Amino acid sequence: MSQAFRFGDKSVPAVSPEALGDPTFTRDYGLKYAYVTGAMANGIASEALVEAVAKAGMLGFFGSAGLSIERVTAAIDRLQASLGNIPHGFNLIHSPSEQDLEAAVVELYIKKGVRLVEASAYLGLTAHVVRYRLHGIRRGADGTVITPNRIIAKASRVEVVRKFFSPAPEAILKELLAKGQITQEQAALAKEIPVAQDATAEADSGGHTDNRPLVTMLPSFMALRDQLQAEFGYASPLRVGAAGGISTPAAAAAAFAMGAAYVLTGSVNQACVESGSCDAVRAMLAQAEQADVAMAPAADMFEMGVKVQVLKRGTMFAMRAAKLYEVYNANASMDAIPAPVKTALERDLFKAPLETIWAQTREFFLKRDPREAQRGDADPKHRMALVFRWYLGLASRWANAGEPSRRLDYQVWCGPAMGAFNEWARGSFLAEPAERRAVVVGLNILVGAAYLARLNILRLQGARLAPELQRFAPGTLDRLQDCLGRERHPA
């Protein structure tokens, strides 16, 4: 990769994987590669995953969503001890139905000195996310605005990114001032910076997704970036990264060619040995083809009809969850569910009477959020939603834990990127789940993307290339290190 080469009368300059993406992104975050592994809930983006990629010069986000404050605290302690100043981050997820939890996570991140978060699932800004960003903001001796806390926002809609790319709104600043969480001077400084300097355009992906194509989204995000940068004239220019469907060298090459400042992967990392999932799920993921995914009702926003993308092959979750949503819409309460339907649900999904599940769910909410338990007592339709969400919520925990009696109920968030990776890896060592290490996967994607970028330059000069040259085959770490000039990558 490191030398220019000639091909007949055509020549190709060197393209190294480090050169892909926006050099200010890698410089600002202290990375070697413009490669990010996105947060995956319930610790699926585990400490081990974050450690592995961080040590190789990539950026990993720990999957804090769905975890207790105690569990997130343990992750912060471990990563701060094992990584020290090596860049890494944590997820800050918007929880519309659990505002107190979002506030507690922000409090924790501030207390523990977490300096970088991936903010996701936001529909609009909350005082919590703005508070995180503005904590410690001050004017440096040279006049620049110093912001110790940084946010990489992730969204699939430009309306949302517009808010993150703008300075914090006046109403939220007033609220933070009133609570004494920022000073007048900090409120004034907030007008000079965006809430997030970086935003990831998230196309059709695993988990929550609008199923939009990256090729249509990325240009709109970049146009918005340019428009807002011109409007606000920030000292540190805005940047846009790409996610959704990226798991192969060709997909990464395409995203970088379109101008992505960085690429972010998700589904493919769940299939790696470091993920917080289990071997049974990794084996299922290794079998997936691109069409083996489906949209299924989401546990967190079930009543609103929000869906998540999940693996379809080898599990009945998508079908069973869709049935629950249908039953929820058709009935005013659990008592109104026709007897044969109720019997089938109790036998196949709940393995207990619905009333027993409600008693357990009620107990759970009395400890976690008593208001929900009260709403369930008062409103039979809400009670049904909470019971159905019991199944949806546990289905992903059964998958992560590899619960053998619940194999058919595994909820595995997954996008078409998984099938694309399997197709590319077929017949190579990477077809084997045990060989899938996040850094080996990431380096293959990057080294392969650099190779394909070079090839494209030849193609643009009119060179005709043999088919075997047009594909970058999976390489072992040794082979990749040869390509990279034998540098050592811990993997």
Ligand SMILES: Cc1cc2nc3c(=O)[nH]c(=O)nc-3n(C[C@H](O)[C@H](O)[C@H](O)COP(=O)(O)O)c2cc1C
């Ligand atoms: C198993 C799984 C869990 C995820 N959980 C979260 C999450 O908790 N927070 C978040 O911001 N994104 C989450 N995502 C999205 C990823 O961080 C990433 O944006 C997305 O997977 C990229 O698209 P891809 O799946 O096509 O690679 C999840 C994705 C997967 C596959």
